[in-house]
Amino acid sequence: MSATEVSMRLADFIDQNIETIVFSAEEFARTLDPAARHLDAEALRDHMPMILQAVAVDLRAPQTRPAQQLKSLGQQQRPQGAPESAAQTHAQLRAKAGFDIEQLVAEYRALRASVLRLWLGEASHFDDDASDDVVRFNEAIDQAVAESVAFYTAEVDRWRHVFLGVLGHDLRGPLNAILLTAEVLSRMTTLEPLTRHTVRLVQSGKRMKTLLDDLLDFSRASLGLGIGVRRTAADLAGPCREEIDVLRAALPDTPITFEAEGDTSGEFDVSRVREVLGNLVNNAAKYGTPGSTVVIHLSGDAEAVQLSVENLGEPIPLAAIPQLFEPLRRGAPAEPLDERANLGLGLFIVREIARGHGGEVVGMSADGKTRFTMRLPRMASSPGV
Numbered sequence: 001m002s003a004t005e006v007s008m009r010l011a012d013f014i015d016q017n018i019e020t021i022v023f024s025a026e027e028f029a030r031t032l033d034p035a036a037r038h039l040d041a042e043a044l045r046d047h048m049p050m051i052l053q054a055v056a057v058d059l060r061a062p063q064t065r066p067a068q069q070l071k072s073l074g075q076q077q078r079p080q081g082a083p084e085s086a087a088q089t090h091a092q093l094r095a096k097a098g099f100d101i102e103q104l105v106a107e108y109r110a111l112r113a114s115v116l117r118l119w120l121g122e123a124s125h126f127d128d129d130a131s132d133d134v135v136r137f138n139e140a141i142d143q144a145v146a147e148s149v150a151f152y153t154a155e156v157d158r159w160r161h162v163f164l165g166v167l168g169h170d171l172r173g174p175l176n177a178i179l180l181t182a183e184v185l186s187r188m189t190t191l192e193p194l195t196r197h198t199v200r201l202v203q204s205g206k207r208m209k210t211l212l213d214d215l216l217d218f219s220r221a222s223l224g225l226g227i228g229v230r231r232t233a234a235d236l237a238g239p240c241r242e243e244i245d246v247l248r249a250a251l252p253d254t255p256i257t258f259e260a261e262g263d264t265s266g267e268f269d270v271s272r273v274r275e276v277l278g279n280l281v282n283n284a285a286k287y288g289t290p291g292s293t294v295v296i297h298l299s300g301d302a303e304a305v306q307l308s309v310e311n312l313g314e315p316i317p318l319a320a321i322p323q324l325f326e327p328l329r330r331g332a333p334a335e336p337l338d339e340r341a342n343l344g345l346g347l348f349i350v351r352e353i354a355r356g357h358g359g360e361v362v363g364m365s366a367d368g369k370t371r372f373t374m375r376l377p378r379m380a381s382s383p384g385v
Contacts, residue, residue: 021052035097043093051087087145
């Protein structure tokens with residue numbers, strides 16, 4: 001390339017020299033070991049030509065000042081239903097190829113440097129148009145980086161959830177065998193020391209099973225599959241009383257009261273409702289005032305059945321309540337060796353079960369009381385719910 005008497009606009013330069021620019025990008029991508037080690041030239045280039053073409057189109061398009069500001073922050077909104085951009089697809093393919101996020105961003109850094117170095121090396125002078133082109137070019141690259149990073153992160157998270165789901169599923173088989181063997185041993189021995197140990201083994205195995213079930217539910221929900229709900233005709237008052245009997249045995253130091261009123265029948269996944277009740281009561285016992293009563297209320301109106309669990313304790317700030325329904329969040333740190341330590345998925349699973357029924361769960365905390373309430377429609381709103 002030789003210097004020209006008149007500066008070429010950057011968009012024209014990209015179009016005319018795209019092969020040279022992409023070759024430079026390919027050579028840089030080749031250095032990103034170990035992910036790039038087994039990729040051919042086409043895979044190393046990937047969507048770089050289309051990204052550059054999109055940048056050239058963007059440079060020629062009129063741009064408002066608000067749009068310029070959003071783009072410089074990587075926050076430009078794509079139209080609803082628009083196909084994935086080249087930058088987004090590039091990020092997904094790089095994630096699948098094993099590139100880390102630093103390598104992904106480094107590709108854009110090298111691409112930016114390559115384009116500007118080649119273009120400015122050809123320009124005979126640097127005028128106002130060239131200055132504007134540099135600003136617009138950097139904004140377009142920043143937007144591409146933001147799109148790539150968002151899609152890369154989503155792709156990595158998706159595969160992480162797939163891995164967790166497969167791991168949880170595969171661990172269930174050997175765990176069930178351990179539980180079955182432990183229960184057989186507990187029935188075969190009458191010696192007090194051995195009975196204590198086998199009971200402990202069974203309880204620990206059941207705790208592990210609960211954690212694995214939570215992990216599988218979390219993975220399903222994170223992959224957009226939701227938590228499975230199988231509705232059958234039932235009156236929730238009976239199953240709730242049965243679950244409370246189990247909870248009273250498991251939490252002997254926590255007084256629990258239960259009241260049911262109105263029609264509490266409908267079509268529900270009873271097992272899942274019992275799971276919700278167990279999670280809410282265990283949370284109330286764990287984070288509430290020690291020894292205080294946990295109050296459970298079940299009621300029905302014309303359209304839905306409502307289950308609430310209330311406990312005494314330090315109030316939760318209003319702004320913090322929605323965050324408690326997010327995965328891996330807890331109300332307070334658990335002791336490392338506490339058997340009740342969990343994955344911080346309890347309220348997240350409660351919310352997903354409520355959504356699986358077409359319902360909702362809300363929390364409130366004031367005047368020394370905290371209450372979580374789940375409201376479930378009596379019937380499925382559609383065949384898929």
